[in-house]
Amino acid sequence: MVVTMTRFRLFCLKNVMFAANLAATGVGAGLLYVIYEFVLREHQPDKVEFHIRTSNYLGIIFALLFAAIVAYEWPIRRYLVRLGTNKSVPAGLQAIVEKRLLNEPYFIIGIDMTAWILGGVTFAVFERRFGLAWQEISMNRFDALLTGLVSTTLAFFLLERILQTYLVPCVFPVGKLYSVKGARRINLTVRLYAVYVAICLIPLLAILASLHRVSFSSRPPAESFELFSSGLRTIVPIVMIVGAGLVLIIALNLKKSLDAMVLVLKQVAGGNLGLRVNVTSNDEIGYVGDVINDMTEGLRERDKMRQSLDLAMEVQQSLLPKGNLEINGFDIAGESIYCDETGGDYYDFIFAGEAEDRHIGVAIGDVSGHGIPSALLMATVRSSLRQRLSHAGNIDRVITDVNCQLARDVEDTGQFMTMFYLDIDASNQKITWVRAGHEPGISYDPDTGTFEELKGPGLALGVDEAWQYEMNERIAPAPGQFIVLSTDGVWEAHNAEGEIFGKERLYEVIRQHAAQKAEEIIAAIIAAVNQFQVDAGAEDDITLIVIKKEGVQDPGL
Numbered sequence: 108m109v110v111t112m113t114r115f116r117l118f119c120l121k122n123v124m125f126a127a128n129l130a131a132t133g134v135g136a137g138l139l140y141v142i143y144e145f146v147l148r149e150h151q152p153d154k155v156e157f158h159i160r161t162s163n164y165l166g167i168i169f170a171l172l173f174a175a176i177v178a179y180e181w182p183i184r185r186y187l188v189r190l191g192t193n194k195s196v197p198a199g200l201q202a203i204v205e206k207r208l209l210n211e212p213y214f215i216i217g218i219d220m221t222a223w224i225l226g227g228v229t230f231a232v233f234e235r236r237f238g239l240a241w242q243e244i245s246m247n248r249f250d251a252l253l254t255g256l257v258s259t260t261l262a263f264f265l266l267e268r269i270l271q272t273y274l275v276p277c278v279f280p281v282g283k284l285y286s287v288k289g290a291r292r293i294n295l296t297v298r299l300y301a302v303y304v305a306i307c308l309i310p311l312l313a314i315l316a317s318l319h320r321v322s323f324s325s326r327p328p329a330e331s332f333e334l335f336s337s338g339l340r341t342i343v344p345i346v347m348i349v350g351a352g353l354v355l356i357i358a359l360n361l362k363k364s365l366d367a368m369v370l371v372l373k374q375v376a377g378g379n380l381g382l383r384v385n386v387t388s389n390d391e392i393g394y395v396g397d398v399i400n401d402m403t404e405g406l407r408e409r410d411k412m413r414q415s416l417d418l419a420m421e422v423q424q425s426l427l428p429k430g431n432l433e434i435n436g437f438d439i440a441g442e443s444i445y446c447d448e449t450g451g452d453y454y455d456f457i458f459a460g461e462a463e464d465r466h467i468g469v470a471i472g473d474v475s476g477h478g479i480p481s482a483l484l485m486a487t488v489r490s491s492l493r494q495r496l497s498h499a500g501n502i503d504r505v506i507t508d509v510n511c512q513l514a515r516d517v518e519d520t521g522q523f524m525t526m527f528y529l530d531i532d533a534s535n536q537k538i539t540w541v542r543a544g545h546e547p548g549i550s551y552d553p554d555t556g557t558f559e560e561l562k563g564p565g566l567a568l569g570v571d572e573a574w575q576y577e578m579n580e581r582i583a584p585a586p587g588q589f590i591v592l593s594t595d596g597v598w599e600a601h602n603a604e605g606e607i608f609g610k611e612r613l614y615e616v617i618r619q620h621a622a623q624k625a626e627e628i629i630a631a632i633i634a635a636v637n638q639f640q641v642d643a644g645a646e647d648d649i650t651l652i653v654i655k656k657e658g659v660q661d662p663g664l
Contacts, residue, residue: 112191120191120273121184125176127269128215128262132169135223135258168229172222179214183207183274190277208278209290209389212266216259223255253312260305264356271360271387282386285394292389302357306350364392368399380407416448416479423449423482426489428456431626433657434467435533436586440625441471441652444633444645450474451481451524452594452648453489457496467533468496471652472526472568473545473594480522488513488524488568502530503578506541506568514572523569527592529561531654536583538590541576543568549591549613550584553621558614561590589625589655591617596647597632603642612639625653 112120186204189196275284284290293301364387371382380403386396431440441454451474458467472488474481491512495505506528517523525545531538540548544567547560563579584590593613600608613632620631629651636649 117187117191120187120277121180123269123273124180124211124215124266125173127265128176128219129173131258131262131265132172132219134261135254168222168225172218175218176215179207179211183211187277204278205287206289208270208274209284209287209292212263212270213291215266216263219259219262220255223251223258227251227255256305256312260353264302264353267388268356268360271363275387276385279386282384282393282397282400284386284389285397287389290389295391298357298390302350302353305353306347310347310350360388361392364388364396368396371399371403375403375406380410413448419479419482420445420448423486426486427454432456432467435531436657437467437531437533438625438655438657439467439469439652440629441469441650442626442629442633443648443650445477445648446596446645447477449479449482450477450648451485452596452650453485453524454592454650454652455489455492457493467531468502469529469531469592469652469654470526471545471592471594471650472524473596473648473650474524475522477648484517484522484524487516488526492528501578502528502539502541503576506543506565506576507574510543510566510568510574510576511572513569517569523567525567527561529590529592529654531583533583537580538583539578539580541565541578543576544570546593546595549593549617550588551591551617551621552585552588553618554587556618558617584654584656586656586658587621589621589628589653591628591632592652592654593632594648594650596645596649597636597651599647600636600640600649601643601646602640608636608639625655628653628655 182200182203186196186200189200285292364384367384371384374380374382383403384396384399386393386400388396427443428441431438433439439456441456443450443452443454445452453470453472453474455470456467457470470492472485474484474488488509491509492505495508500508506526513524523544526543527540527545527548528543529538529540529548540561540563542561542563543565547562550559550561551557552559561579561581563577565576566574591613598608598610598613602608612635616632616635617628620628623631632651633649637645
């Protein structure tokens with residue numbers, strides 16, 4: 108991450124936590140001053156002067172406090188200097204800084220409270236040496252501890268606010284605070300209860316302190332009551348203001364985080380996946396922010412994959428024939444429907460040989476599996492087949508050569524492809540075919556209502572590099588007769604009850620639509636399959652080719 112910082116900004120970032128704690132400590136010291144100056148001076152001026160003189164020694168304690176904080180922050184300061192000067196940050200330093208930064212508010216309030224306790228002990232020693240009664244000493248220590256509680260409570264929430272606003276974005280640019288091991292955290296429920304207790308407890312302790320002071324006083328009741336009232340009028344409003352400040356700090360933190368989450372979620376709902384939640388806390392709110400960012404990132408990756416799949420689908424569709432054929436008295440149509448964006452089914456119409464208007468090659472294939480890997484293998488076979496058909500050789504030799512090359516390409520992958528390749532020799536009124544592990548073609552004669560399978564031996568492509576394929580031959584279909592080639596996704600389609608569509612249903616659809624054109628027969632078969640599996644959904648690709656001899660033969664034949 109490249110960060111450009113001015114010297115002034117770098118100085119502020121290095122000292123912002125120190126300054127915030129100094130301010131909170133100043134609030135505590137100011138509160139003690141108010142107690143002594145406006146509550147006790149009128150009634151106990153000698154003791155107030157004593158406290159003010161002895162308080163000078165507290166500077167030593169708080170100097171040690173701030174030295175401890177600077178020592179704790181030293182790795183953080185080094186990190187910020189390297190970051191601000193665009194120097195690389197070692198991984199070890201990064202891990203140390205992440206943990207220390209998140210733990211710093213807890214460390215500082217521990218040091219703060221220790222300092223206030225030590226200050227109270229210091230006062231007690233001086234007070235005892237100068238002859239104060241134990242009751243007075245305990246009362247003064249109660250004031251110090253109450254002031255320390257106010258100061259450290261304010262310091263904790265103020266430090267968290269500053270930490271989340273200024274330092275966390277530098278150290279955690281992508282969030283993930285919740286995943287830092289060894290970092291202390293207070294869950295949201297405990298945090299809110301702590302504020303509630305602080306707001307209720309601190310005023311109560313202030314009242315008890317005033318009552319305690321009055322109870323040990325030897326003054327007349329009216330003067331004691333005035334002392335009590337003076338304490339309440341001075342301390343309680345200050346404590347309430349501090350409590351209101353705590354509530355405001357927490358409310359601002361929550362509002363900032365929740366507003367950021369709502370903004371991102373609205374943008375995601377509108378299709379904008381470019382925003383991230385700026386995660387600045389390591390509680391439940393921060394964790395939810397990380398989850399939203401992870402979700403958005405996942406949606407972004409999914410959207411990229413969807414775009415890639417759409418592009419792959421466009422590419423694969425471009426490899427299929429652009430339209431149907433009506434040539435040399437044959438009506439030839441084909442269609443592939445993939446259950447995913449891409450698939451392994453394949454069909455092609457290829458003009459081969461010297462007399463391109465007399466030889467029509469029809470190929471149909473089915474690659475094992477689905478999706479991108481199958482689509483890539485399908486494209487490989489298509490390219491290899493077309494390239495080989497551009498050279499001389501019978502189709503059995505062609506398929507044998509294609510298989511040899513494919514077997515080397517898919518070695519040890521477990522992939523293979525079935526294929527049925529049929530060559531129509533219109534000039535000699537014959538068809539030849541090679542069956543490479545594919546289901547036999549179906550020849551239908553509407554005059555007799557009989558079906559005949561175009562069988563033949565042969566392994567799937569890619570299984571055995573040395574396999575020699577055989578060519579089969581018969582006369583071409585007579586007018587009105589047609590051949591149906593398909594992948595197993597047609598008759599193996601399942602409905603919700605687990606039944607398969609089967610060949611008998613396929614034969615029945617063919618009989619009912621035998622008089623129609625080739626593309627209409629295909630449409631009828633696909634509609635029947637879709638209706639059959641409407642409640643189950645498609646689980647396999649479907650590819651169909653219909654080669655129908657038109658009723659009027661080409662006069663040139």
